[in-house]
Amino acid sequence: MTFGQLRLDGVSRSFGTANALRGLDLTIARGEFVALLGPSGCGKSTALNCLAGLLPLTAGSIWLDDARIDGRPPEQRGFGMVFQNYALFPHMSVRANVGFGLKMRKVGRAETRRRVDEALRLVQLTEHAAKFPAQLSGGQQQRVAIARAVVLEPPVVLMDEPLSNLDAKLRLEMRMEIRRLHQTLGLTTVYVTHDQEEALSLADRLVVLREGAVQQIGTPEEVYAQPVNSYVASFMGYRNLLDATVTGAAGSSVTVEGAGVRLTGRGSLTEGPAKVAIRPEDFVVGGGTENALDVTAEIVEYHGRELSVSARLASGVPVYFRTDERLAPGDTAKIGVPAERVLVFEP
Template sequence: MSSPLPASRQPSPKQGARLELVGLRRAFGAYTALDGIDLSIEPGEFIALLGPSGCGKSTALNCIAGLLPLTGGEIRVGGERIDQLEPEKRGFGMVFQSYALFPHMNVRRNVGFGLSMRGIKGPEAEKRIDAALDLVRLGAQANKLPGQLSGGQQQRVAIARAIVIRPPVVLMDEPLSNLDAKLRLEMRADIRAIHDQIGSTTIYVTHDQDEALSMADRIVVMSQGHIMQIGTPEDLYQRPNHVDVADFMGFRTRIPGRITATSGGSAEIEAAGARVTGMTRDTLNPGDSAILSVRPEDLVAVEDGSGIPVTVTTMEYRGRAFFGSGKTADGSDLYFRADQALPRGARTSVRPAEGRALIFKAARTGSAA
């Protein structure tokens, strides 16, 4: 990456300040999209809001940006409320999923638009635009129109436009969803590198767990307008605290069962015709209803019949191994890894790798952070 933006300026009064969401609520008629969100973000953090469509993550971002008014709660920067301020007065940078570039303006004018709206012109504006274009590696494309650029280049223009105003907070709403897989990987690395160089706080909305895990300092997992868990990528990947969080962290198999034994932080569950031991963070007792949760790569087909009986429904090759899906006798879906292809309809058994299964108490409700 190129050199960071020049530091020759008066610091923004919001730069280096903590951003706080306090009891954030947003309703659309009878539908509550955000139901009391509390979140404190430190200066310079990269925060990912992660969750499925409709969980409230984009609504939260738009409320922070000022594009949606709150129906309850407060947004504070450095202890001062900003939720009554108009979007342009908050001074935040925004990167949209659709790029939102002006098609009749060349790259340079697109990047400089926010500066002109703030009355920054002349040599200072040119210096900032040059630095922003250099940072996103688009100096050679400065005179092209957006329609002459690739999708990845257009997204870089959108990022340059957001950071050229030197915002204390950069808001990104699923900025990579329109790009192909290769470009997404490249842009993930670029966005994190840009974040590290400019020093602004970044709040990044995504439904892609790989994006969140690879870029964020902390991940906020949301579901139905609530925060389910907040933690580092390692925390959430290894120690999800709720079955819904586990599902979003790749634990695709969820099989209901009943606890047969417990010991410290582990439990044994009888599920789909087999007994399996897994780790748990819940208080469980023999006889409790529970859910066995495992990632596909950690649920392995075994030939000795010692695991969960399954009928194969699909099988695909992914380079180093085969991955399949199947049905248990009770109709549960599961996803597993195999060393060789198994035909559809074949009967086999699968067992979690040692220490890789999680067990959750069934019918848990509410949020946790």
């Protein structure tokens, strides 16, 4: 099935009186990789299940180009799905698992063989074709699930936290694998994750959700560098979130005071309470006079090239930063951060 775009128009879903998803508007171009990102319970799976046809909408519509599809049952949408729990058939070999959907569609033997071989080759499981799921590692099972989804050559592949059960190393490998498959097969992928790093590294565009509502839609660069609010910022690694008050503003430069310090940052607030967001890696120890803060190190974690330091301001408010200086607990330090790296939001 070819199409130009998949469009969600005000897609909403409630359970009783609770809105799990509120008015999601999103247009996904063919070939695009979109990640739905947010913490547990924010509505990611709900959105994906609405797309798949596993959950009826309570409002809104879903379109493939000019065809409205939200009334269609899942099998008529023909989307590939990969779930968190791989849901493989335990009594079937890898080959039979991957070929199952083709068999259901009455695809001929030779054609099935060719397509299954190709899918197994793509996920690098050719030599495991005769094994059963229980004889495979978690990552291999995951790849079977992916092969099973892509063998049908679906117009859209939906993945719900497909890597969450894997160990860190395998997760990194599979992440690349998924991106490679997406590119090689020219798939359109909608990928659900609560892991910002996964979303940033995989997706062409991110959709950040909070309590069922979209907070920001943008490229990884946009969402990472210009989060629209402190919620998105905290999700994007701005671990320092300080309560402060705006005391001056000129253009996009904002001065705030809070936690016993004064900082210059950027934002559009001109007065009132504010939330200040700073990434740990944007602080420089000893360096720069801009936004200089005196801190006392409390907990120092070793991260190979860098240390991750949890420190406190004189006011007792915690500050997190990274450094390659060999600091020890109890050490005092002066840390600075460029004003353009200090984001000032409404609280």
